[in-house]
Amino acid sequence: MDLLKFITAGSVDDGKSTLIGRLLYDTDSILDDQLEAIQRANRKNDDGTLDLAILTDGLKAEREQGITIDVAYKYFHTDRRKFIIADTPGHIQYTRNMVTGASNADLAIILIDARKGVVEQTRRHSFLVSLLAIPNILVCINKMDMVDYDKAVYDKIRADYERLAGNMEKTQVDYIPVSALKGDNIASSSSNTPWYEGKPLLEFLETVEVNRQPQTQQARFPVQWVIRPQTVELPDYRGYAGRIVGGDFSVGDRVVALPSGFMSTITRIELAGENLQIGENGASVIVHLADDIDISRGDMLVKADEQPALSQSFESDICWMDTKPLDLGQTYFLQQHGKITKVKIQDIVYRIDIQTLEKSASDSFGLNDIGRVRFKSADPLAFDHYASNKANGGAILIDSRNNLTIAALMIDKPVDN
Amino acid sequence: MDYLDHLEAEAIYILREVAGQFEKPALLFSGGKDSITLVHLAKKAFRPGRFPFPLVHIDTGHNFPETIAFRDELIAELQEELIVGYVQDSIDAGKVVEQKGKNASRNQLQTTTLLDTIAENGFDACIGGARRDEEKARAKERIFSVRDEFGQWDPKRQRPELWNIYNGRIFKGENVRVFPISNWTELDVWNYIRRENIKLPSIYFSHERDVITRNGQLMTATEFLNIDHEDIVQRHRVRFRTVGDMTCTAAVLSEAYHIDDIIEEIQLSNVSERGARMDDKVSEAAMEDRKKGGYF
Numbered sequence: 037m038d039l040l041k042f043i044t045a046g047s048v049d050d051g052k053s054t055l056i057g058r059l060l061y062d063t064d065s066i067l068d069d070q071l072e073a074i075q076r077a078n079r080k081n082d083d084g085t086l087d088l089a090i091l092t093d094g095l096k097a098e099r100e101q102g103i104t105i106d107v108a109y110k111y112f113h114t115d116r117r118k119f120i121i122a123d124t125p126g127h128i129q130y131t132r133n134m135v136t137g138a139s140n141a142d143l144a145i146i147l148i149d150a151r152k153g154v155v156e157q158t159r160r161h162s163f164l165v166s167l168l169a170i171p172n173i174l175v176c177i178n179k180m181d182m183v184d185y186d187k188a189v190y191d192k193i194r195a196d197y198e199r200l201a202g203n204m205e206k207t208q209v210d211y212i213p214v215s216a217l218k219g220d221n222i223a224s225s226s227s228n229t230p231w232y233e234g235k236p237l238l239e240f241l242e243t244v245e246v247n248r249q250p251q252t253q254q255a256r257f258p259v260q261w262v263i264r265p266q267t268v269e270l271p272d273y274r275g276y277a278g279r280i281v282g283g284d285f286s287v288g289d290r291v292v293a294l295p296s297g298f299m300s301t302i303t304r305i306e307l308a309g310e311n312l313q314i315g316e317n318g319a320s321v322i323v324h325l326a327d328d329i330d331i332s333r334g335d336m337l338v339k340a341d342e343q344p345a346l347s348q349s350f351e352s353d354i355c356w357m358d359t360k361p362l363d364l365g366q367t368y369f370l371q372q373h374g375k376i377t378k379v380k381i382q383d384i385v386y387r388i389d390i391q392t393l394e395k396s397a398s399d400s401f402g403l404n405d406i407g408r409v410r411f412k413s414a415d416p417l418a419f420d421h422y423a424s425n426k427a428n429g430g431a432i433l434i435d436s437r438n439n440l441t442i443a444a445l446m447i448d449k450p451v452d453n
Numbered sequence: 454m455d456y457l458d459h460l461e462a463e464a465i466y467i468l469r470e471v472a473g474q475f476e477k478p479a480l481l482f483s484g485g486k487d488s489i490t491l492v493h494l495a496k497k498a499f500r501p502g503r504f505p506f507p508l509v510h511i512d513t514g515h516n517f518p519e520t521i522a523f524r525d526e527l528i529a530e531l532q533e534e535l536i537v538g539y540v541q542d543s544i545d546a547g548k549v550v551e552q553k554g555k556n557a558s559r560n561q562l563q564t565t566t567l568l569d570t571i572a573e574n575g576f577d578a579c580i581g582g583a584r585r586d587e588e589k590a591r592a593k594e595r596i597f598s599v600r601d602e603f604g605q606w607d608p609k610r611q612r613p614e615l616w617n618i619y620n621g622r623i624f625k626g627e628n629v630r631v632f633p634i635s636n637w638t639e640l641d642v643w644n645y646i647r648r649e650n651i652k653l654p655s656i657y658f659s660h661e662r663d664v665i666t667r668n669g670q671l672m673t674a675t676e677f678l679n680i681d682h683e684d685i686v687q688r689h690r691v692r693f694r695t696v697g698d699m700t701c702t703a704a705v706l707s708e709a710y711h712i713d714d715i716i717e718e719i720q721l722s723n724v725s726e727r728g729a730r731m732d733d734k735v736s737e738a739a740m741e742d743r744k745k746g747g748y749f
Binding site: 037038039067068069093095096097105106107108109110111118120132133135136139140260261263264265267270273277278279281307308309316318319320333357369371372373374426427430431432434439440441444 | 454455456458459461462463465466469470472473474496497498499500501502503505585586589590592593595608609611612613614615616617618620622623624635636638722723724741
């Protein structure tokens with residue numbers, strides 16, 4: 037069965053957690069004891085119905101304040117698909133947690149409060165979704181019950197959002213008017229919006245086609261671990277363990293180890309003792325080579341005729357996630373899958389004004405800022421343009437002073453030193 | 454790849470990240486189906502090599518005998534190291550005090566034994582079989598969950614966790630709890646167990662057992678429960694959906710003798726797996742509070 041991972045994003049109080057609660061409720065995904073727990077908690081909406089947001093607001097502090105602080109993962113399925121939902125926080129203070137949920141999503145539901153329209157967090161989250169290269173956006177214009185299911189309100193917000201989406205290439209955008217609270221257009225089409233002819237939310241999610249990654253992706257195999265049993269039975273066994281991130285590998289492929297540049301040929305691909313002719317994209321396997329070359333954790337095998345960029349200087353889109361601002365004098369750690377290298381930030385190419393989406397020069401870069409910077413790394417980094425291979429173009433920045441993850445990197449291209 | 458292949462590949466990737474990033478990891482083994490699944494995934498990740506970590510069991514002394522027998526057979530077959538931390542030792546050393554009263558359980562006491570075992574062995578990463586679908590506080594936890602030197606989880610200070618990148622950098626004394634099957638549901642685990650033909654302790658399948666009813670739950674009639682004249686011991690056909698120790702794990706009435714029956718039973722069930730865990734029923738935030746205190 038097919039798996040769809042999606043997030044709900046949008047501003048505080050736009051009803052993200054309520055929407056998820058409603059989806060789970062309407063698909064019978066809430067079990068009796070969980071429902072009892074909600075009833076015991078006795079949190080009611082103004083009209084006396086159960087507050088379904090409590091299903092995803094799993095932390096005490098969230099329930100006390102009625103806000104979502106960190107991403108919650110929920111799982112449900114219908115006959116057509118399995119779903120993993122990441123319910124992400126709307127509050128600007130917790131944008132980093134929204135990015136956490138968004139990094140692995142196939143689709144983003146952006147909620148907009150029909151009474152408020154497109155607001156700053158709508159812009160920020162939409163921009164992040166586009167930067168993270170999530171291929172599909174579904175705009176749910178929520179709380180339609182509060183505006184008397186007025187088509188004009190829906191049309192106005194949709195037109196506003198279309199202007200915003202004009203800047204986001206390669207993203208498929210769809211729109212649904214809903215009331216998460218009342219259940220309009222969630223599991224079934226609502227009689228309150230006869231003017232809306234599209235699918236209700238659930239059916240949309242079950243059937244939407246997702247363009248995950250380009251089909252033309254090149255094969256990448258970052259080595260995580262070298263398996264060398266050194267036993268009497270297997271004195272010479274040497275297998276490179278890792279997960280294929282893009283493309284696929286076959287026995288007989290001529291490969292290069294990066295960054296060293298040594299070449300060899302794949303003699304065997306195995307998973308749990310079973311030999312495979314082809315190692316598929318996404319599979320965790322063990323690869324054997326014809327030659328005994330120096331390869332260790334952090335190195336990458338690629339096909340000799342499909343090489344990624346290999347550079348110590350590169351430009352990257354960046355989302356800053358720490359309260360301590362970017363420091364041009366500081367050495368940070370960069371982690372790209374299992375590879376860690378020291379880096380410095382050479383300069384800030386630009387920062388983006390989230391209101392106008394304009395790029396401007398800037399000396400400072402702080403919490404929740406988005407823009408582009410230029411890096412210099414201690415070791416050469418083998419990477420792809422982020423949008424063409426997320427797993428090999430995405431990276432994080434770690435503050436060596438406190439080990440915190442402080443920025444998300446969507447690497448663009450190598451630059452001349 | 455179908456979704457089980459995807460979940461499997463993700464879990465193997467995470468296990469190998471633990472091997473690559475930490476000096477002294479351990480796999481927390483409870484004898485339940487989730488940690489048995491983890492062991493199976495570890496075989497896929499590291500064989501024909503040895504596991505780069507020992508298995509660690511925190512033994513409350515109130516385990517189902519079937520679980521302990523299964524554990525010992527599995528270890529003999531794996532030829533891997535097993536380290537056992539005994540709650541009884543923590544009690545004897547005066548570090549914890551046994552609960553009193555009718556519903557006394559050693560579940561809470563495990564945390565101290567766990568933290569001591571981590572400290573004594575210098576473990577910097579502990580792999581566990583917790584899943585996000587089990588409970589709402591678990592739904593919030595990262596796959597690499599950093600604990601401070603007191604083993605505490607701070608849900609407000611979780612590191613961002615993007616793509617397939619797991620930041621396991623810590624200072625000495627801190628440790629990371631790692632949950633490779635975070636994204637699996639109960640049904641996924643059972644479907645995987647069926648597909649891979651993984652052996653399980655017999656108590657997961659229907660059998661006859663003497664039980665008493667406590668707080669609406671069927672508890673094993675054992676010396677570890679303070680049974681008095683108000684309790685009526687009855688014999689029923691039951692099985693266990695989740696396996697903790699005997700004082701906190703309730704049985705369910707079941708005629709599921711084979712794994713196909715179990716999968717069908719779960720699909721029809723209206724009650725969650727942890728609905729049979731007394732330890733979660735203490736309060737709305739029972740799991741969150743225990744995690745903050747250093748629990749799994």
